[in-house]
Amino acid sequence: MSAVHRATTWDISDSENESDDIKASSSCVILDQNTSINESNTSPPSARAEDSSISADGVKISGRRRRREEVLEELEARTAAKERRREEKDKLKEEKLQEQQRRKEAAERLNLLKPENFIKxxxxxxxxxxxxxxxxxxxxxxxxxxxxxxxxxxxxxxxxxxxxxxxxxxxxxxxxxxxxxxxxxxxxxxxxxxxxxxxxxxxxxxxxxxxxxxxxxxxxxxxxxxxxxxxxxxxxxxxxxxxxxxxxxxxxxxxxxxxxxxxxxxxxxxxxxxxxxxxxxxxxxxxxxxxxxxxxxxxxxxxxxxxxxxxGDPDLGFCMDGSWSAGVRVDRDGHGLAQVWTRQIQQLNRVSPAMAKAVTSAYPSPSLLLKAYEELPSEEERRRLLADLTVVGGAKERRVGPELAGRVHRLLTSQNPHLLLD
The missing domain is CATH 3.40.50.10130 (Rossmann fold)
Incomplete structure (x- = not known):
């Protein structure tokens, strides 16, 4: 045990103590320099700004005064924006009132131009x-x-x-x-x-x-x-x-x-x-x-x-506005031809949409009706082919009748362009 104790304990001379004191002092100097550097880096930006804020004339401006000026400028900007919004709102309101006044005057002028008022x-x-x-x-x-x-x-x-x-x-x-x-x-x-x-x-x-x-x-x-x-x-x-x-x-x-x-x-x-x-x-x-x-x-x-x-009367006053005046649209696939065929039958005098629909429902195209005419042996049967067709619609059921059947037959089979269908 004594041997071990002697090994762990060293005898330090006076020279060694002096060298240690020199090293400790040098290390303390180094720590003091690093600490000062860190303190300078970790100092608040406001303090740095206060230290570095210098006007163009070389006079230092405090950070508190500068922040007050920024707040005032922001307040003035907000006030100006609020005033602009108020002016725009007042302008829109004024335009709306003027538009209402113009509409009122136009309505009064139109009322005065009506024949019962203008004659006065x-x-x-x-x-x-x-x-x-x-x-x-x-x-x-x-x-x-x-x-x-x-x-x-x-x-x-x-x-x-x-x-x-x-x-x-x-x-x-x-x-x-x-x-x-x-x-x-x-x-x-x-x-x-x-x-x-x-x-x-x-x-x-x-x-x-x-x-x-x-x-x-x-x-x-x-x-x-x-x-x-x-x-x-x-x-x-x-x-x-x-x-x-x-x-x-x-x-x-x-x-x-x-x-x-x-x-x-x-x-x-x-x-x-x-x-x-x-x-x-x-x-x-x-x-x-x-x-x-x-x-x-x-x-x-x-x-x-x-x-x-x-x-402003239209050029063609007899043409009324509506879907019928524009005709029927026919697509390339043939969609709409059935409606055109119905309109052709409906153009005859005294032919209602229900009667035209009865004819076109039985014979969806003119070619089918012509083919049916050709298959009948006598002229009388051809004229009466459509007479017994039932017309759907109305209070009671009714037939197309021989009169319309004869007119449709003359329309499709006559060779005389001057023939009267009625």
């Missing part, structure tokens, strides 16, 4: 000369009974009736503008027509025949020519009143045109001249009642014109 804005201007005839009271009473506006006044064209309308009021206009219609009626008697014929006949040169007049002439024809020359775009219609005495006397209603053509060639020449050169039509009416009916019909037509123009 029309005013019939009647020349004062027409009041000399006692029969004009019929016209005035009818206009007053319909509660239509009318006015008695002197006009450029004698014996005339014209119409004006009040334009729709807009926001910028305080007063409504008056628009004059292009339709004008000229009511004259048969004697005045004869005076116009004589005035036209006295003009002998060719230049006057196309519209030039003598300066001294003051007939109704001269006034008419001046009016048409001065006002372009007017459509004048002359209403010639024939009294009941003339109607029951020498002229009848049926032979009036024949009388004009054979006995009054000068009158016919004047009518042709007015129609070709001035686009003036002449109508012969019997009494003020027929004149009143013509005025009422023309007033109603003028009241319907704006609404029809707004709606």
């Amino acid at each position: 804005s029309l005013t019939a201007h009647i020349h004062a000369v027409l009041l000399r005839d006692a029969g004009c009271d019929v016209l005035l009473r009818n206009l007053d009974g319909l509660q239509w506006r009318n006015r008695i006044e002197n006009q450029d064209l004698p014996n005339s009736i014209r119409w004006t309308q009040q334009a729709l009021q807009t926001e910028d206009e305080d007063k409504k503008e008056v628009i004059e219609e292009d339709q004008v009626l000229m009511v004259i008697s048969h004697n005045e027509l004869e005076d116009m014929v004589m005035s036209h006949k006295t003009v002998t040169n060719q230049s006057a025949l196309i519209g030039d007049m003598c300066e001294g002439s003051e007939s109704l024809l001269n006034h008419l020519y001046k009016y048409l020359t001065r006002t372009a775009g007017k459509v004048v219609t002359i209403l010639v009143m024939i009294s009941h005495q003339q109607r029951s006397g020498s002229w009848g209603e049926d032979d009036l045109d024949l009388h004009l053509n054979r006995q009054h060639l000068d009158t016919e020449e004047l009518l042709v001249h007015l129609q070709l050169y001035w686009n003036v039509a002449v109508h012969f009416l019997f009494g003020w009642q027929e004149v009143t009916d013509h005025v009422v019909a023309l007033t109603k037509a003028l009241s319907k014109r704006p609404y029809k123009a707004l709606c």
Whole structure:
């Protein structure tokens, strides 16, 4: 045991203790350097930022002040974004209100353009000369009974009736503008027509025949020519009143045109001249009642014109919207041919869809029906081939009948292109 103890215990000299002290001190120096390095690396970034944050002028800026500025900038950005969203929301709301207002104004305008409302804005201007005839009271009473506006006044064209309308009021206009219609009626008697014929006949040169007049002439024809020359775009219609005495006397209603053509060639020449050169039509009416009916019909037509123009009538007004007007679509595989065959039968007069369906269900194609016709020996059996087919649909069962069976037979077998199927 003592030997072992002597082996484990060493005798350390003084020199060895000094060397150990030197090593320990050097190691302590090294640890102190590493510790300082680690402390510098593990120091917080804010502290480093505070130490390194220096302005361009060389003045150091604290981290707390910089963070306050960033918060203020972020707050200002949020406020600006919130304000932009509020402005966009207000703008959308304003646009929505404007759109609603435009729709409301459009609906009101459309309502005003309807014939029953637009006719209230029309005013019939009647020349004062027409009041000399006692029969004009019929016209005035009818206009007053319909509660239509009318006015008695002197006009450029004698014996005339014209119409004006009040334009729709807009926001910028305080007063409504008056628009004059292009339709004008000229009511004259048969004697005045004869005076116009004589005035036209006295003009002998060719230049006057196309519209030039003598300066001294003051007939109704001269006034008419001046009016048409001065006002372009007017459509004048002359209403010639024939009294009941003339109607029951020498002229009848049926032979009036024949009388004009054979006995009054000068009158016919004047009518042709007015129609070709001035686009003036002449109508012969019997009494003020027929004149009143013509005025009422023309007033109603003028009241319907704006609404029809707004709606935009199609070019082919008789073609209604629907699946039938577009035809039947036939695919390349033949899908749709059965419906085409049904439509062909249905095009015949007095053929319902149920009757056409009964024929095409028994014979799905024209070739099968033609083949069935060829197999029958007599013509009578061929005509009555489809007569006993049952028509499905309706309150009770019924047959196709011999009449339709015969028409279908003539449709498929006749060689005459001008043959009537009915």
